[in-house]
Amino acid sequence: FAFGENGGTITVSISSAQPNQKIVIYADDSFEWPSKIYGNDELSCADRLNTTMAYHTWTASITKHEVSVSTHTNRFWYVAAASCETGKLDMEYLVELQNAKTGLWDTALSLEEQGMEVITLIHMVLVAVILGCHGVSLWQGIHSGVTHPAFRILLTALVLMATGSFFNFLHYAIKSFLGDSLPLSFAIGSIAQAAGQLTLVLLMWLIGQGWSISSNIVANRLKLAAIFCTLVGLYGAVQLWDLLEDSVLFLYDFQAGPGVLLHLLRCAAMGWFVWVLRLTVKGETYAAKQTLYIAIGVVFSCWFGFSPLAALAAAFCSVFYRMRIFYSLSALSDVIVTGLLVWSMLPSRANKVFRVNIPPPQGALPHPSSV
Numbered sequence: 001f002a003f004g005e006n007g008g009t010i011t012v013s014i015s016s017a018q019p020n021q022k023i024v025i026y027a028d029d030s031f032e033w034p035s036k037i038y039g040n041d042e043l044s045c046a047d048r049l050n051t052t053m054a055y056h057t058w059t060a061s062i063t064k065h066e067v068s069v070s071t072h073t074n075r076f077w078y079v080a081a082a083s084c085e086t087g088k089l090d091m092e093y094l095v096e097l098q099n100a101k102t103g104l105w106d107t108a109l110s111l112e113e114q115g116m117e118v119i120t121l122i123h124m125v126l127v128a129v130i131l132g133c134h135g136v137s138l139w140q141g142i143h144s145g146v147t148h149p150a151f152r153i154l155l156t157a158l159v160l161m162a163t164g165s166f167f168n169f170l171h172y173a174i175k176s177f178l179g180d181s182l183p184l185s186f187a188i189g190s191i192a193q194a195a196g197q198l199t200l201v202l203l204m205w206l207i208g209q210g211w212s213i214s215s216n217i218v219a220n221r222l223k224l225a226a227i228f229c230t231l232v233g234l235y236g237a238v239q240l241w242d243l244l245e246d247s248v249l250f251l252y253d254f255q256a257g258p259g260v261l262l263h264l265l266r267c268a269a270m271g272w273f274v275w276v277l278r279l280t281v282k283g284e285t286y287a288a289k290q291t292l293y294i295a296i297g298v299v300f301s302c303w304f305g306f307s308p309l310a311a312l313a314a315a316f317c318s319v320f321y322r323m324r325i326f327y328s329l330s331a332l333s334d335v336i337v338t339g340l341l342v343w344s345m346l347p348s349r350a351n352k353v354f355r356v357n358i359p360p361p362q363g364a365l366p367h368p369s370s371v
Contacts, residue, residue: 001076001077001079001097001110002074002075002076002077002110002111002112002320003074003075003077003097003099003100003111004074004099004100004111004114005074006099006100007099007100008097008098008099008100008107009096009097009098010025010056010077010095010096010097011094011095011096011097011098012093012094012095012096013093013094014059014091014092014093014094015091015092015093016090016091016092017090018083018086018088018090018091019085019086020059020083020084020085020086021059021081021082021083021089021090021091022049022057022059022081022082022083022084023057023079023080023081023082023091023093023095024048024049024054024056024057024079024080024081024082025054025055025056025057025077025078025079026051026053026054026055026077026078026079026080027053027055027075027077028053028075028076028077028078033053033076033078036051036053037051037053038078038080044084045082045083045084046084048080048082049082049084055077074111074318074320077097079095079097081093097110099111099114107176108175108176108177108178109172109175109176111320112319112320112321112322112323112324113172113175113323115324116168116172116323116324116327117169117172117173117176119324119327119328119331120165120168120169120172120327121169121173122331123165123168123169123331123334123335124162124165124166124168124169126331126335127158127161127162127165127334127335127338128162130158130335130338130339130342131155131158131159131161131162133342134151134154134155134158134342134345135155137151137342137345137346137347138151138152138155140347141345141347144347148212148345149211149212150203150206150207150211150212150213150345151345153199153202153203153206154200154203154338154341154342154345156199157196157199157200157203157338158196158338159196160192160193160195160196160199161192161193161196161197161334161338163188163189163192163196164188164189164190164191164192164193164194164195164196165189165193165331166189167185167186167188167189167192168185168186168189168190168193169189170182170185170189171185171186171189194235194236194238196334197235197334198228198231198232198235200303200334200337200338201228201231201269201304202228203341204273204296204300204304205224205228205269205273205276207293207296207300208273208276208277208280208293208297208300209224209276209280210280210283210284210289210293213289213292214280214283214284214286214289220276227265227269227272230265231262231265231266231269234261234262234265235262237261237262238262263307263308263311264308266304266305266307266308267305267308269304270301270304270305273297273300273301273304274297274301277293277297280293281293281294281297292344295344296341296344299337299340299341300337302333302337303333303334303336303337306329306330306333307330307333310325310326310329310330310333311326313325313329314326314329
């Protein structure tokens, strides 16, 4: 838990029938606690209790005790249970940490999480607006006879993104008011967001190959399936790591192996998309479709390459702002790319390009895949 510059309070209730059962609060402004104390097997239990980083110690039988934390710098605080004499932990305890009140929703959130409830709320509203616009556009297209599989794939991606942002907002809103969160809400939000991103990736690759635009054939199916399944596995690994890994040892998801590999593969997949799209544009003879491919290629390339750049940029920022920076940049890129896709798929525009059977200009050669 991170206290801000205004400090906060730590409230501890602890009871035990065993002697010398303790709760210890460690203050760490240099992020050395995990390696120097938590992960140092050479230190004895007594050494861990007597370190200068031990801010306060509570011994069992105290019914309730509150300590005010005064700090002039942002820092993380760690809670540990100890039983040096018996070596057996046997206690009932409740530890509450709260930041000094600086806003309506700030006190129960750790410093690096403050503001996430507002960011996720804005993201949810924007995605919901885009989803509503696409729903109306899709309904109008169905009634006017303009339909395309890509429209439904985009609808699926938007529904998943809206679901993810809603559950993420629910997680931070509940945590900010009650001081505790719903792990299931955070898990559903993370999985839905990842699924929405993967659906956009799939849409990008299909459009890049001209599927249902220049041809009804999906080329390189095995290669496409292999890369996509690898991406799904890495997204799943990042989500599992985020839910199961000891957060004491890592303060940023993309420090870990799965996060690094995910973004490296995203860069490689973006390169493959650009290469395939180049061949599709080269084989297309209808000017409006060529323009569509180029526009979507630019948009998707920027979106695909933006996430690794955002993760890298956030890694150089203070850990107290890293989560908010990365989520805000990722959410902004999602909103922009989905908004542009919805705009490009309006019935008035879609009728001109999202059809395979548009006759080419007189004298033009047919698309290679249709020969």
